[in-house]
Amino acid sequence: MKRILVVEDDVMLNSGLCYNLELDAYKAVPAHDAAAALEKIRDKTFDLVIMDVNLPDGDGFELCKKISAARDIPIIFLTARDLEADVVKGFDLGADDYITKPFNINIFRKKVAAVLKRSGEPASQKL
Template structure:
């Protein structure tokens, strides 16, 4: 299910948008301030953001810039004005589209569909989770804007876990998948070593991992189940 985050301090408008989008079978998270919205973005796997350009107390433009430091998630600005300057500033900060108040909910629905379609075509082989981005075509992993160098075995483990997100991958299955055409394999000890090295490379605190989670007695999973 597609996750949409609304960051809009007008509670009536926020709830109205949420109601319409939930009828379209989107999973919708509402937030009403800069800090609340940014926290929801950090703690959820968001597919699209609707962001009020002029939030109370803090600027939506500033929040867009902060999000763009670590993510290319599609952002549609909600603005009270459709002036050229507003549009220019929004696109400079990295928004994908904008809609001016007052607007038709049907037009908003169609703009969301268009942005999601466009970005899904571009990103169908891209995995994003919090500040981690994996390009399966290029076999690369980025944490924020930094490319993390991985060994072939480390990449295979990451690919296996992320392509099976929300599932527990037993150690036995992971070991079987790490066999290659030349008969090379990874044993139990080597798997543990590779997991430890991966955590050192991508976790903020390897002792309290939030990406590669151990399911004791079974195996590993990516993120929270």
């Protein structure tokens, strides 16, 4: 079962994301701030991190740098920060996708599945 860390300070949104991810047979683990996310990453292995940029104790971009320096984990930003500069910064930091709020939950679920599929399978030799 794929494990996904959901870093979102809005408790209701975090809960809803985890619920929807579990509908797709993933193990969703909530974290409500950067410190909790780093602690969980130190203690457990994750197949994907979904994170907000605006966190109560820090910046999701900085958290992305810390996670990427320690582990090779795909990252999807899920945030209200929709300026072009923010989206570009997210990808420059290594994000695998950048989803802006508001968002469609069904499209979100498909994007999660696509990132996990790409990260979990070796590249095909067929062209």
